[in-house]
Amino acid sequence: MEIMLAYDHSRNARIALGAIQQMFGPLKPSVTLVSVVEDIGSATSGADELFTEQYQDQKAGVEAAAAELMAAGFDAKVMLAEGDARKMILRATEERQPDLLVMARHSHHADGGPLGFITKKLDALVEEFDHMTFGSVSAFLARRAKCPILIIPTHVPASSMQAAE
Numbered sequence: 001m002e003i004m005l006a007y008d009h010s011r012n013a014r015i016a017l018g019a020i021q022q023m024f025g026p027l028k029p030s031v032t033l034v035s036v037v038e039d040i041g042s043a044t045s046g047a048d049e050l051f052t053e054q055y056q057d058q059k060a061g062v063e064a065a066a067a068e069l070m071a072a073g074f075d076a077k078v079m080l081a082e083g084d085a086r087k088m089i090l091r092a093t094e095e096r097q098p099d100l101l102v103m104a105r106h107s108h109h110a111d112g113g114p115l116g117f118i119t120k121k122l123d124a125l126v127e128e129f130d131h132m133t134f135g136s137v138s139a140f141l142a143r144r145a146k147c148p149i150l151i152i153p154t155h156v157p158a159s160s161m162q163a164a165e
Helices: 011-027 045-071 085-095 116-133 137-142
Strands: 002-006 030-037 074-080 098-103 149-153
Touching: 002 011, 002 074, 002 149, 011 045, 011 098, 030 085, 074 085, 074 149, 085 098, 085 137, 098 137, 116 137, 137 149
Parallel strands: 002 030, 002 098, 030 074, 098 149
Antiparallel strands: none
C-alpha cells in the first residue's frame, strides 16, 4: 500500500502524520511525504532570502517527519516541490498514483508561539479569502485527484482515531 501525505510541517500536518501512524501502523505502508514550498513571487532579494529560509525549514521538517515514520517501521520517502501547493500535490498524485492521499483539514488552530493570536486571525482572513476566490487545497484536490483522499480533521486528537478493520 502506497500512501501520500501532504506535509508542510505545520501543526495540522503533524496531526495527519500521527493519524497515519495510528490508523495504518499495523499495515506498515510505504509513505511518500510531499511538501510544497510556495513561491513568494517577488524579484527582491528579501523575498529570495525568505523563500530560502522557508525552503530550508520545510525541508528539515519533512525530513524529520520521514525519519519519525522510518523509526516506527514505515518505508518513507520525501518529495519536495516549489509552486502552487494544489497543483504540485495533484501532479505528485498523478505521477506516483498512490493508493491514498492523506491531508489535514485546514483549521484556525495556529502553531504555538508568541504570535499565535495574530497568526490565528491572519489565517482566518486568508481562509475566508481562499473560499471566496479559489477554494481550499483539500477542496481543489477532492475535485481533481484520481485517488481516494482521506482528510484528517484537525480538531480531533490523533489518538482518538482508529483504523477500520
